[in-house]
Amino acid sequence: MSIIIAENLSKSYPVAVKSPGIKGTITHFFRRTYRSIKAVQDVSFEIAPGEIVGFLGPNGAGKTTTLKMLTGLIHPSSGTVKVAGQVPFQRKEAFLQKITLVMGQKQQLIWDLPALDSLRINAAVYNISDKEFQRRVGELTEMLSLEGKLTQPVRKLSLGERMKAELLAALLHRPHVLFLDEPTLGLDVNAQAAVREFLRDYNQRYQATVLLTSHYMADITALCQRVLLIHEGSLMYDGSLDGLLERFAPYREVYIELAQPLPIEKLMTYGDVKLLEGRAVRFMVSREALTRTVSQILADLEVIDLTVTEPPVEEVIGRVFQAGVVE
Numbered sequence: 001m002s003i004i005i006a007e008n009l010s011k012s013y014p015v016a017v018k019s020p021g022i023k024g025t026i027t028h029f030f031r032r033t034y035r036s037i038k039a040v041q042d043v044s045f046e047i048a049p050g051e052i053v054g055f056l057g058p059n060g061a062g063k064t065t066t067l068k069m070l071t072g073l074i075h076p077s078s079g080t081v082k083v084a085g086q087v088p089f090q091r092k093e094a095f096l097q098k099i100t101l102v103m104g105q106k107q108q109l110i111w112d113l114p115a116l117d118s119l120r121i122n123a124a125v126y127n128i129s130d131k132e133f134q135r136r137v138g139e140l141t142e143m144l145s146l147e148g149k150l151t152q153p154v155r156k157l158s159l160g161e162r163m164k165a166e167l168l169a170a171l172l173h174r175p176h177v178l179f180l181d182e183p184t185l186g187l188d189v190n191a192q193a194a195v196r197e198f199l200r201d202y203n204q205r206y207q208a209t210v211l212l213t214s215h216y217m218a219d220i221t222a223l224c225q226r227v228l229l230i231h232e233g234s235l236m237y238d239g240s241l242d243g244l245l246e247r248f249a250p251y252r253e254v255y256i257e258l259a260q261p262l263p264i265e266k267l268m269t270y271g272d273v274k275l276l277e278g279r280a281v282r283f284m285v286s287r288e289a290l291t292r293t294v295s296q297i298l299a300d301l302e303v304i305d306l307t308v309t310e311p312p313v314e315e316v317i318g319r320v321f322q323a324g325v326v327e
């Protein structure tokens, strides 16, 4: 039984069109004409309880718009959504109790107050008893390593601490479904890892369902077994991360360390040379040619070390978006 069901979800935004020049400006002032931008087109998917799904796409692909429809902030132009058995746009209490939306670039904690004060407001909104409040804050503080930070004004916290406090606030009502839009945006590598670690922990502890967008592929590879890929509003791929690589990266990287340096012209006969540094060479080799190429390299050249790896996920996805491969 799916906890998130999106069927043929579409969203168009009207945008005012203005002709250039002073005449255009005057006409625009009195009589506006609009054209429609299709931000999301016919997107369907289902997510099972407890899954962590990565939502990927280049800037402007329609990720935030989809998340806004799933959380009931905007109404779909067409199609249907159900989250935890509810229609999001109705914003019923039973729905709001079960979900949370965290946007990396927005904050809900009040800047000049200690986070604990904002948390008390949330506890009142969600009807959480004082005893339960203490218990949940204690537990989340420990999971997020935020000891001693909640009593300081939010403006005095580091970016990473603030993001963790935001997560604490967003999870106080113990939602079943987490919509996370760039939760690690702007954080340094350590803070990113801490947030990731926490999300994994939280998912396991509460079997929470997570739909996550991130421009940091490390978030996706660390947390998500399944990804949705959206491009220009349409869903291009829904499946495992491994499957994505299989489908969109029909090549492997072959790294060799040679006993003696060789000229690039000679090396190029074995494959596309991506890097040549002294005796170290990295080739890109198509999957079909892999066995043949590796055997040939080992037969022809004096090789000290050889490894074959998948190309980095970022690179594969970057290529997919650049080429606009839609199947």
Ligand SMILES: Nc1ncnc2c1ncn2[C@@H]1O[C@H](COP(=O)(O)OP(=O)(O)OP(=O)(O)O)[C@@H](O)[C@H]1O
Binding pocket: 013, 014, 015, 037, 038, 039, 057, 058, 059, 060, 061, 062, 063, 064, 065, 066
């Ligand atoms: N309120 C709005 N009015 C008009 N157009 C909008 C509005 N919100 C988004 N858009 C447009 O819809 C498209 C999808 O935007 P959306 O914010 O969903 O993309 P995104 O995938 O989240 O991008 P990013 O990774 O940059 O956040 C873009 O072309 C954007 O300009």
